[in-house]
Amino acid sequence: MEPPTQRHDIGGVTLDDDEYTVKQSYFRNKYKVYDEGGNLVLKSKQKLFKMKEQFPFFDADGNTVFRVKAKNVLDIAGDYVLVDERTDEPVIVLSKDFTIFHHHWTIKTPDGTDVAEVESRSAIIEALRSFSTWFSFLPHKYTISGPDGNSIGKIEGRFSLRDVYDISVEESNAVSKTALVAAAIAIDALEGN
Template sequence: MNEQEIEQFIEDCLRDGYTVEELQRALTEKGVDEAKIEEAVSDLKRKMEQENASRENKKTMSRGQSAHEDIIGKIDLTGDSYEIKQRFLFNRYNIYNSRDELVLKAKQKILKFKEEIPFMNSEDEVIFQVKADRIVDMGGDYTVFDEETGDPIIMLDRTYTLLRHRWQLRDPETEELLAKVQSQNENIELLRGIGNLVPYFPNFFAFIPHTYGIESREGEKIAELEGQFSIRDIYELNIEKKHSLPKEALISGAIAIDALEGN
């Protein structure tokens, strides 16, 4: 049998439901050279692995796109600039677009065994939630879920460092790093930390607004979360136009940082 006949024989056998081992035996019985069999089987396995990987990638992209479209259909996140305002009582937040329209509300639930921050539209309908992965989450691992489907949108991982607040945004399916979030001024963070250690004196450095940079894993700027001088926390979230990260991931990450870091 020549190479073309071997390929056709393999396709016919696979169509009939043959396994790779059965296919190998069938080729041996037809007197095909052992080296050709090994080459054909190796090519077959490689082709099957590529096809399986391609199917899984399409499924993952479809799930992510579906969840993203569901959320975007319920709230307007088409803009690139948002204002995040903390309300006076507890960790409650309102998120406004550039037209000063309320697009989302969020609140950190207290007295819960696991950290939980639901995000609601202007009609108080829960759209997505940030939930801690464990009851006592010392590692700082959280996941953003679509409320309707229960599908994970993105993972938020907190990294503890002395001089910076650092977070990582990861793909919920593959845990692949998508973006990094970190405070921009390590000197200010150091002064804040020292101020917290001094008893009986107010920590004036705590009133200096926080600013965070959000970068892709390649180091390209995705967005900036800039704190404003105010009694309550107010942030401006400015998003670069060219990026593939869902905006609900950026907004939920911004809220989670302020609430969970105790800013």
């Protein structure tokens, strides 16, 4: 039997470092993800004017490795599926809880088992950011918790005019690092950060 961390891996990409840096383009949701050595490991571009949210992620060579797809057309609080491009199988489900001035996501297996939670750490900063674009430079901060409630990672934005943030993830028996890093980037894009 394979170890539990292998259940949620994504073919074509391995993200097993402990830290990653994500840089977003100034004008739209285009992302580049760098490993601890500064090597480009993933990039993504959110498609504009799509009724059903969907966007692909590419490796450094431009090959599509996975995509994020909304389950429903318009959803304030809904589910998004991270799909492995090689197998066309769902890897994880990102379930957004409807909250005001607070971001809360549950990461689940395709069969519905909770494997992690991603939650913003400051409702005040989220309220300021949503109140006015003048506060958009304030960095986001999230905690990533395992199903037992213990911390397995964090997402920390940098004080910057564009979205630059660091993702730190620890080993978890519930979900692979690859799936956690992919989920963190997808959540940032889906929140419109």
